[in-house]
Amino acid sequence: MARPIRFNAFAMNTVGHQSPGLWRHPEDESWRYADLRFWTELALTLEAGCFDALFLADVLGVYDVYQGSADAALRHAVQVPTNDPLLLVPAMAAATTDLGFGVTFSLSYEHPYPFARRMSTLDHLTRGRVGWNIVTGYLDSAARNLGLSQQGAHDARYDYAEEYLEVVYKLWEASWEDGAVRRDRQGRVYTDPSRVHPIAHAGEHFRVPGIHLCEPSPQRTPLLYQAGTSPRGRAFAGKHAEAVFISAPSRAILKKQVDGIRSAAVAAGRRADEIRIYGQALIVTASTEAEAQRKFADYREHVDVEAALALLSGWTGIDFAGYGHGDPIRHIENDAGRTALASFTTDDPSRLWTVGEAARFVGLGGRGPVLVGDPGQVADQLEGWLDETGIDGFNLAFAITPGTFRDVVELVVPELQKRGRYATSYTAGTLRHKLLGQGDHLPPHHPGRQFHAAHPATATPSKEPA
Amino acid sequence: MARPIRFNAFAMNTVGHQSPGLWRHPEDESWRYADLRFWTELALTLEAGCFDALFLADVLGVYDVYQGSADAALRHAVQVPTNDPLLLVPAMAAATTDLGFGVTFSLSYEHPYPFARRMSTLDHLTRGRVGWNIVTGYLDSAARNLGLSQQGAHDARYDYAEEYLEVVYKLWEASWEDGAVRRDRQGRVYTDPSRVHPIAHAGEHFRVPGIHLCEPSPQRTPLLYQAGTSPRGRAFAGKHAEAVFISAPSRAILKKQVDGIRSAAVAAGRRADEIRIYGQALIVTASTEAEAQRKFADYREHVDVEAALALLSGWTGIDFAGYGHGDPIRHIENDAGRTALASFTTDDPSRLWTVGEAARFVGLGGRGPVLVGDPGQVADQLEGWLDETGIDGFNLAFAITPGTFRDVVELVVPELQKRGRYATSYTAGTLRHKLLGQGDHLPPHHPGRQFHAAHPATATPSKEPA
Numbered sequence: 001m002a003r004p005i006r007f008n009a010f011a012m013n014t015v016g017h018q019s020p021g022l023w024r025h026p027e028d029e030s031w032r033y034a035d036l037r038f039w040t041e042l043a044l045t046l047e048a049g050c051f052d053a054l055f056l057a058d059v060l061g062v063y064d065v066y067q068g069s070a071d072a073a074l075r076h077a078v079q080v081p082t083n084d085p086l087l088l089v090p091a092m093a094a095a096t097t098d099l100g101f102g103v104t105f106s107l108s109y110e111h112p113y114p115f116a117r118r119m120s121t122l123d124h125l126t127r128g129r130v131g132w133n134i135v136t137g138y139l140d141s142a143a144r145n146l147g148l149s150q151q152g153a154h155d156a157r158y159d160y161a162e163e164y165l166e167v168v169y170k171l172w173e174a175s176w177e178d179g180a181v182r183r184d185r186q187g188r189v190y191t192d193p194s195r196v197h198p199i200a201h202a203g204e205h206f207r208v209p210g211i212h213l214c215e216p217s218p219q220r221t222p223l224l225y226q227a228g229t230s231p232r233g234r235a236f237a238g239k240h241a242e243a244v245f246i247s248a249p250s251r252a253i254l255k256k257q258v259d260g261i262r263s264a265a266v267a268a269g270r271r272a273d274e275i276r277i278y279g280q281a282l283i284v285t286a287s288t289e290a291e292a293q294r295k296f297a298d299y300r301e302h303v304d305v306e307a308a309l310a311l312l313s314g315w316t317g318i319d320f321a322g323y324g325h326g327d328p329i330r331h332i333e334n335d336a337g338r339t340a341l342a343s344f345t346t347d348d349p350s351r352l353w354t355v356g357e358a359a360r361f362v363g364l365g366g367r368g369p370v371l372v373g374d375p376g377q378v379a380d381q382l383e384g385w386l387d388e389t390g391i392d393g394f395n396l397a398f399a400i401t402p403g404t405f406r407d408v409v410e411l412v413v414p415e416l417q418k419r420g421r422y423a424t425s426y427t428a429g430t431l432r433h434k435l436l437g438q439g440d441h442l443p444p445h446h447p448g449r450q451f452h453a454a455h456p457a458t459a460t461p462s463k464e465p466a
Numbered sequence: 467m468a469r470p471i472r473f474n475a476f477a478m479n480t481v482g483h484q485s486p487g488l489w490r491h492p493e494d495e496s497w498r499y500a501d502l503r504f505w506t507e508l509a510l511t512l513e514a515g516c517f518d519a520l521f522l523a524d525v526l527g528v529y530d531v532y533q534g535s536a537d538a539a540l541r542h543a544v545q546v547p548t549n550d551p552l553l554l555v556p557a558m559a560a561a562t563t564d565l566g567f568g569v570t571f572s573l574s575y576e577h578p579y580p581f582a583r584r585m586s587t588l589d590h591l592t593r594g595r596v597g598w599n600i601v602t603g604y605l606d607s608a609a610r611n612l613g614l615s616q617q618g619a620h621d622a623r624y625d626y627a628e629e630y631l632e633v634v635y636k637l638w639e640a641s642w643e644d645g646a647v648r649r650d651r652q653g654r655v656y657t658d659p660s661r662v663h664p665i666a667h668a669g670e671h672f673r674v675p676g677i678h679l680c681e682p683s684p685q686r687t688p689l690l691y692q693a694g695t696s697p698r699g700r701a702f703a704g705k706h707a708e709a710v711f712i713s714a715p716s717r718a719i720l721k722k723q724v725d726g727i728r729s730a731a732v733a734a735g736r737r738a739d740e741i742r743i744y745g746q747a748l749i750v751t752a753s754t755e756a757e758a759q760r761k762f763a764d765y766r767e768h769v770d771v772e773a774a775l776a777l778l779s780g781w782t783g784i785d786f787a788g789y790g791h792g793d794p795i796r797h798i799e800n801d802a803g804r805t806a807l808a809s810f811t812t813d814d815p816s817r818l819w820t821v822g823e824a825a826r827f828v829g830l831g832g833r834g835p836v837l838v839g840d841p842g843q844v845a846d847q848l849e850g851w852l853d854e855t856g857i858d859g860f861n862l863a864f865a866i867t868p869g870t871f872r873d874v875v876e877l878v879v880p881e882l883q884k885r886g887r888y889a890t891s892y893t894a895g896t897l898r899h900k901l902l903g904q905g906d907h908l909p910p911h912h913p914g915r916q917f918h919a920a921h922p923a924t925a926t927p928s929k930e931p932a
């Protein structure tokens with residue numbers, strides 16, 4: 001039987017996101033990002049379309065590589081202003097029952113002890129519907145504002161990340177036994193102290209002697225997302241990630257990435273199918289092909305090349321202001337640049353992208369393909385991409401929001417459901433169980449699970465105190 | 467005309483809070499603290515009673531002074547488990563329109579750059595209804611888990627706090643001019659970059675060269691709460707705080723604290739009435755006096771002395787396990803201990819409290835008075851306390867939640883309204899304007915306001931893009 005197709009929505013607590021300049025489109029409402037109702041309405045739309053999750057990107061800095069300043073980013077609202085993503089989740093959780101929430105948080109910017117509490121809190125409040133997109137660092141501008149001269153070297157960041165994860169795994173998995181919370185009114189015991197353990201972590205970067213402050217949440221460890229595609233990032237994802245976001249402009253390149261991630265999982269002692277992989281895409285659809293194409297042309301007209309170059313310069317670390325729009329891209333000056341620019345390579349290796357072409361490409365939906373057509377045509381393309389690459393679903397960027405997502409929910413989801421390729425209701429349970437079908441907690445051979453102390457099984461009391 | 471009486475609700479994202487052991491009461495629902503509906507229901511109750519705000523306390527550590535371990539705190543759920551307070555606000559904000567939210571956040575535990583973004587985000591999402599309770603440090607157990615040997619010395623903490631505030635003031639007040647955000651679709655300008663300024667902060671503790679990541683929120687700087695009563699803390703409050711929480715067991719002591727804070731404000735160049743002062747209290751009421759007394763006796767029976775001693779030991783730094791319950795309290799071993807124990811002194815200076823008496827006193831409602839009676843009797847006491855001490859209102863702890871708050875809203879608020887001493891509806895506008903009546907932003911002579919650049923006045927465009 002054909003594998004089901006899964007959808008995530010890709011957004012950010014900012015104006016625009018992956019379609020720089022599109023905030024100017026008369027139907028775009030991303031300028032409402034600071035209004036809670038914008039987000040609760042979006043969450044309800046996505047839940048009506050059985051989306052796995054709303055995935056919130058984040059940066060703690062500004063895109064200031066282009067022209068050596070943040071001016072272009074500010075002028076075109078290229079992911080600035082940008083608000084905190086975690087604080088959107090509780091209101092959306094209150095408005096929904098099944099939608100998951102993936103939140104980006106860089107472990108370079110906060111100590112693991114308070115961060116572990118934040119995520120446990122979100123996991124409690126969402127009833128087990130939260131995921132953490134593990135980011136190891138990002139913009140130099142963020143590092144500078146935290147008092148560091150620049151972000152750490154790429155590989156050293158991953159070593160730091162390994163210890164950070166060890167600390168939070170210990171807090172989430174090892175500190176409180178399953179039966180520790182008794183809520184026994186008669187016996188005067190809320191928590192049995194003999195079943196709560198200091199983690200006594202003493203490592204190179206962190207010393208955390210104490211107990212976790214939170215009682216176990218539905219998932220304990222939140223679902224772990226990752227987006228790394230560098231060799232070191234892929235190994236990290238293969239070891240830790242339960243869901244991975246990737247992007248590529250062609251099926252062949254995407255398939256290579258998928259194979260690499262699944263191999264990395266196997267190399268880390270896990271199963272290849274134990275990671276859900278979402279490929280980034282933008283869907284532009286309407287009830288007829290002609291209307292979809294008109295919509296696509298309209299969106300393309302609203303792409304702002306300067307805005308796109310500000311984004312591209314930030315991603316790659318290369319100031320594209322020094323190049324003409326017609327200049328071919330030859331320069332690959334550093335590792336980040338290589339990674340980002342690799343995503344513009346098409347199946348035709350002889351194709352040389354110009355600066356302007358690259359800008360217009362990332363200017364609509366970021367680094368993935370744009371799938372245009374009536375619902376049937378889009379469904380055909382989705383099936384083709386999924387079946388040929390081995391991904392499990394799509395991380396859907398928007399051209400305009402919530403318009404792009406509404407189109408998908410109203411037009412594409414029913415078409416896929418008709419074809420038997422899309423869920424018609426949610427699986428009960430936590431986000432982890434919905435995605436992987438193996439229960440609420442990390443599976444036994446996940447590295448985080450090793451910290452879950454092998455305590456004698458005890459009955460967890462019902463939620464209501466006795 | 468008699469001054470109006472204001473109410474705040476005092477709670478925490480934990481089981482119990484200021485009434486250790488009361489979670490065992492059959493009507494207490496604080497065990498639902500991890501359920502969003504518990505908080506949205508509470509917020510609606512408080513808003514129906516025209517409360518100024520729900521004030522959320524927080525600790526990032528555990529009470530482990532008693533018996534040198536966290537066992538008693540765990541057993542009796544003495545503020546552990548405890549979840550993050552900030553994450554409760556968005557869901558409650560979505561459910562309400564006027565209630566304010568005061569959140570406790572210690573500036574010892576996070577860099578000001580991401581923290582400023584969190585608070586701006588909350589101020590946007592609540593439409594200007596958020597306040598920050600500035601805490602400069604707290605439990606040693608928290609400091610240890612952040613990799614520090616212990617929290618900084620008391621006065622040094624306030625120096626650090628001064629620089630921390632300078633950084634966040636610059637981010638909130640100075641970085642984005644009022645007219646910086648244009649949202650001009652035709653002109654292709656979301657933000658005018660010439661009106662967004664790097665703060666270029668370089669101090670002893672922090673270097674923050676860049677711009678704030680958020681566009682100005684309704685209040686810019688959130689309403690500033692403080693609770694310090696040490697001499698250094700009082701000077702800090704006099705300079706920065708717009709609302710202050712204090713607690714004392716007698717009117718005479720409370721009045722001294724009030725006078726001290728208002729004098730500190732004047733000494734800092736502000737007006738004495740520019741700070742709203744809330745005295746902590748617990749109200750136990752019912753439709754008849756007899757029923758109120760029965761309720762009070764019932765609550766008292768549920769106080770757990772060991773739980774109260776765990777709390778008291780954490781507050782004072784003195785391990786009361788070394789004393790018999792009948793021992794008089796003579797030992798005042800350190801500054802924190804002196805401060806906390808001073809609050810047990812009554813108007814009768816010859817009265818010597820025993821350990822057990824002190825435990826039973828803090829065991830119900832914490833460090834403030836317990837006002838028991840029918841609605842008229844409670845209203846009489848509230849008027850007396852307010853008129854004799856110069857406070858502006860009460861920070862109401864609970865014996866059981868939401869029961870205590872429901873009783874106040876249903877019984878005491880109508881009685882006070884009948885007497886013309888309590889608002890019958892909310893003032894429009896932000897939390898700051900509701901409380902102080904002087905507009906949304908910091909007043910001109912507040913130290914944070916000095917960072918608000920004197921830029922030429924420009925019209926702020928309407929929210930909807932042009």
